[in-house]
Amino acid sequence: VDVLVIGAGMVGAACAYYCAAAGLRVGVVDRGAVASGTTSGGEGNILVSDKEPGAELDLALLSGRLWAELGELGGFELDTKGGVVVARTADALAGLDTLIGRQRACGVDVTRVGAAGLAELEPRLTRDVAGGAYYPQDMQVQPMLAAAELLRHARRLGATVHTGTEVVGFRWDKGVVRTSRGELNAEWVVNAAGTWGGEVAALAGAPVPVLPRRGFILVTEPLPASVVRHKVYTADYVANVASDDAGLETSVVVEGTRAGTVLIGASRERVGFDRTVSLPVLRTLAAQAVGLFPFLADVSVLRSYVGFRPYCPDHLPVIGPDPRVPGLVHACGHEGAGIGLAAATGHLVAQALTGARPDVDLRPFRPDRFEVAA
Amino acid sequence: MTTFSFGDKEITAEPGQSIGAALIAAGHRAWRTTRLGGAPRGVFCGIGVCFDCLVLVNGRPNQRACLTEVHDGDEVRPQEGTGHEC
Numbered sequence: 317v318d319v320l321v322i323g324a325g326m327v328g329a330a331c332a333y334y335c336a337a338a339g340l341r342v343g344v345v346d347r348g349a350v351a352s353g354t355t356s357g358g359e360g361n362i363l364v365s366d367k368e369p370g371a372e373l374d375l376a377l378l379s380g381r382l383w384a385e386l387g388e389l390g391g392f393e394l395d396t397k398g399g400v401v402v403a404r405t406a407d408a409l410a411g412l413d414t415l416i417g418r419q420r421a422c423g424v425d426v427t428r429v430g431a432a433g434l435a436e437l438e439p440r441l442t443r444d445v446a447g448g449a450y451y452p453q454d455m456q457v458q459p460m461l462a463a464a465e466l467l468r469h470a471r472r473l474g475a476t477v478h479t480g481t482e483v484v485g486f487r488w489d490k491g492v493v494r495t496s497r498g499e500l501n502a503e504w505v506v507n508a509a510g511t512w513g514g515e516v517a518a519l520a521g522a523p524v525p526v527l528p529r530r531g532f533i534l535v536t537e538p539l540p541a542s543v544v545r546h547k548v549y550t551a552d553y554v555a556n557v558a559s560d561d562a563g564l565e566t567s568v569v570v571e572g573t574r575a576g577t578v579l580i581g582a583s584r585e586r587v588g589f590d591r592t593v594s595l596p597v598l599r600t601l602a603a604q605a606v607g608l609f610p611f612l613a614d615v616s617v618l619r620s621y622v623g624f625r626p627y628c629p630d631h632l633p634v635i636g637p638d639p640r641v642p643g644l645v646h647a648c649g650h651e652g653a654g655i656g657l658a659a660a661t662g663h664l665v666a667q668a669l670t671g672a673r674p675d676v677d678l679r680p681f682r683p684d685r686f687e688v689a690a
Numbered sequence: 691m692t693t694f695s696f697g698d699k700e701i702t703a704e705p706g707q708s709i710g711a712a713l714i715a716a717g718h719r720a721w722r723t724t725r726l727g728g729a730p731r732g733v734f735c736g737i738g739v740c741f742d743c744l745v746l747v748n749g750r751p752n753q754r755a756c757l758t759e760v761h762d763g764d765e766v767r768p769q770e771g772t773g774h775e776c
Contacts, residue, residue: 537752538725538772576725576772616752618741 317343317476319669320493320502322483322516324348325355326459326655327647328508329466330662335506336473338666343502344467344475345495347482351463354510354654357623359533359571359579360459361547362656365399365451368415369422371680372632376653377423378676379660380453386659389469392462393574399454399547400429400437402445402608408551409446416449426451440543440611454547456571459655466662486520488643504669506645511589511626513634513648517683522641524634525686526649528624530585532597534605537616538576543609547571549582550608564597568604570612577618580605582652584625591622627651628686635661635681636668645669646683694764696721703760710736710743710755713766721745721755721768728770744769 319335321328324346336342346352362383367373387394403409416426427450434441434448467477478497485494486505493500509516514526549569569581583597598620606613626649628634633654634646645668647661660676667674692703696713703712710733713721720730722744734742736756743755748765751773760766 539774540772 317341317500317502319343319504319506320345320500321506321508322346323353323508323510323513323648324350324463324467324477324479325353325508325510326351326463326466326658327510327650327661328506329463329470330658331506331508331647331665332470332475332477332662333466333473334662334666335669336470336475338670340666340669342470342473342475343500344470344477345481345483345493345500346477346479347496349479350467350477351460353512354624354626355459355463357531357533357621358459358625358652358655359569359581360457360462360655361653362455362457363399363451363547363653364419364424364453365401365426365449366549366653367419369418371677372653372657373419373422373424374676375633375657375660375681377453378663379657380455382659382663383455383457383656386462386466389465391465393456393458394462395456395574396452397454397456397546397571399451399549400434400448401451401549401551402434402441402448403551404445406446409448412447412449412551424451425453438545438548440609441548442608442610448551450546455656456547456573457655458574462655462658483516483519488521488641491643502643504643504645506647506665508647510648510654511624513626513646517634517646517648520638520641520644522638522644522683524646524649524683525628526626526634527586527628528589529627529651530583530587530590530622531581531625531652532583532594532601532620532622534580534598534601534617534620536578536580536612537618539572539578539615541572541576543611544570544572544578548608550604564600566597566600566604568601568608570605570609578612578615580612580617584652589624593620593622625652626654630685633657633661633681634683635664636678636683638683640684692760692762694760694762694766696766697768707760708756709745709747709753709758709760709764709766712760713755723768723770725771744773746773
């Protein structure tokens with residue numbers, strides 16, 4: 317093949333889809349099943365609202381436009397529901413106002429709303445609010461379905477997908493990727509291994525510091541569709557996403573799904589790949605959700621799940637060809653924004669591999685930026 | 691013996707029995723309809739995993755009949771959809 321994508325999650329699926337659509341011959345390998353790693357542990361956020369101005373916001377704005385196009389393919393519950401950010405205190409609102417102004421200057425569509433406006437957007441929201449903001453560009457998707465659908469379309473364009481196939485080594489001089497099921501030939505290799513992107517990069521001889529940040533999500537019993545209408549979160553979520561604190565951080569994110577269940581996130585902890593359920597974290601998430609939506613106090617939680625968000629020290633993803641290893645391209649390290657940023661990432665990888673001028677400057681995402689100057 | 695109501699019927703159960711077991715013993719096989727298709731559902735896994743056997747118990751929806759112990763005087767009702775709409 318021209319391009320071998322390692323990872324059949326959301327980012328790998330988007331890379332495969334855009335590369336196949338660009339006329340490249342594409343193969344995809346995953347040691348597990350489609351969307352069985354990083355992708356299945358998240359919520360399906362496609363957000364611009366939680367991004368500070370900068371390279372990641374530029375990527376998110378491009379990705380939002382591309383997701384809207386991909387939505388025409390159908391089959392993965394793309395919901396252009398919009399986001400609502402709630403400031404509970406005057407301080408939080410002042411911070412939100414500053415952020416809104418800076419985001420607006422970068423092309424984010426955002427409307428400042430008062431307490432009455434919030435009540436209109438989300439009738440079941442607590443009335444104990446200072447104000448908030450409405451972001452119509454925020455979207456939601458069912459991430460496992462989206463990965464599967466994009467891979468299906470990639471296959472229709474000639475791509476091959478090999479699940480249960482683990483990459484065990486590279487022979488760059490021969491253009492050979494060694495897997496648990498034999499050797500594959502590829503001109504380019506795309507590292508879309510999500511939280512395990514650091515391991516693949518190390519195996520490829522071009523390390524990138526991708527590390528896991530653990531997050532729990534609660535799933536409620538199915539509720540009528542109208543109870544939570546947007547993606548609703550508190551203003552401190554943005555500060556937590558950008559935080560470098562290793563300890564537990566929780567900031568409530570509440571959203572309905574097509575199935576009727578309501579998802580409650582989002583916690584962040586740096587505890588390696590430990591999957592042990594933490595009851596204190598689940599309790600904190602539940603209490604914060606009830607604080608935002610008091611009616612949830614009488615709603616049952618069916619289950620919780622855990623995922624790992626692949627983060628780099630500077631909280632930016634790693635995207636593009638690696639100058640250290642010709643033939644290696646990275647598409648990983650998107651932290652909690654990998655679903656949202658997947659479309660732009662796949663599109664930019666396809667542009668890089670076909671020699672097209674990238675729609676977004678790739679320099680902030682370059683793979684060798686973590687190397688200490690000799 | 692324990693008695694509980696199921697819709698407009700009175701059902702007797704052994705003390706300590708689950709609502710699901712008592713309903714099956716009384717000849718019921720389906721007591722819920724799915725949210726989207728309105729298809730009938732009853733006990734499937736019987737161990738609390740599949741959430742197919744949902745009933746309203748004393749007004750509270752989405753209770754798993756297979757895990758919920760019946761109590762004397764309980765008011766059990768079949769569930770339609772999410773159980774939150776009615």
